[in-house]
Amino acid sequence: MLDGGASAASGLEKSLLDWYRRYQRPLPWRGEHDPYRILLAEVLLQQTRVAQAIPYYHRFLERFPTLEALGRAPLEEVLRVWQGCGYYTRARNLHRLARQTSALPPTYAGLRELPGLGPYTAAAVASIAFGEAVAAVDGNVRRVLSRLHAWEDPSPKRLQQSAQGLLEGALGYGSPGEWNQALMELGATVCTPRRPACSRCPLERFCRGKGQPERYPLPKSRRPKPIELTALILGGPMGVYLEPRSGGVLGGLWGVPMEEGPGGLERLLKRFGLEEARFVGRLRHDFTHRRLQVWVYQAPWARVEDPRRRPLSRLDQKILSLLDTA
């Protein structure tokens, strides 16, 4: 590498890579070369914190060690391993991907065609698994770059261009995959959403936003919508009646019958030809954009099954657990 050449890493790029090599967290997928495992980690990490993803990473690989093993498995079994992790479209897409592909394409463009791989995940896998020089911009990178440039609300295009420029500046000193992960790691551990540790940041002297980090980027707030539900547990501790959920909400999983809004209990009773049901409790469950309040009732039923045999959402697990406490 020639000194001072355009291909040499500038101070910023070298500072971050030196920091990353010293302070990166030891994670299960660090140093991994198997593209399938790298893909799995990236999909699990979509909108999901590292600590939450790690147990699922291990148990998923234990059950589906290869892309072929995943493709051979029934979807319902894949969902059962994924249950409790949220965003179940990820599991459905991963299964669909495994069914249609025997080997992952080694380029960003090829990966981008696969179900469940958007701009971020395709770039992450292309760079980390295959060494392609494409910038991966996730929420961490968006925050780091917003602060670095003092941008309050940068467009995705602007962020991508900035990230790509930095990555290319870093090529002389580190690999694309290492650089992308370094930027994300900084956002996850130092340049955090609230109370960032600027004094420990290797980029502090390059950062235009360090004076007021909370301002870059500006937070976007959205109020969750309150929803009232009535749930009916048919059966008892030995077994319950479950039905498959269709549509976007918890689709592909199973759950107890539920109705939304006033008169929910009456509609449920009518649906199953019942006269009455016993009130067992009330619980709250929050999604990002919804605040659920669920009134739970119970009635005897003949056609029941073991709920452990079905993929259930956390919401349905909470509902059923009311039986144990009540």
Place this chain on the structure above:
DNA sequence: AACGCGGGGAG
């Protein structure tokens, strides 16, 4: 561009 989609942990 805006919205729906889970679940959990930090502060």
Place this chain on the structure above:
DNA sequence: CTCCCAGCGTT
């Protein structure tokens, strides 16, 4: 309590 996370697909 609020915020938001190694985002994606649909409209």
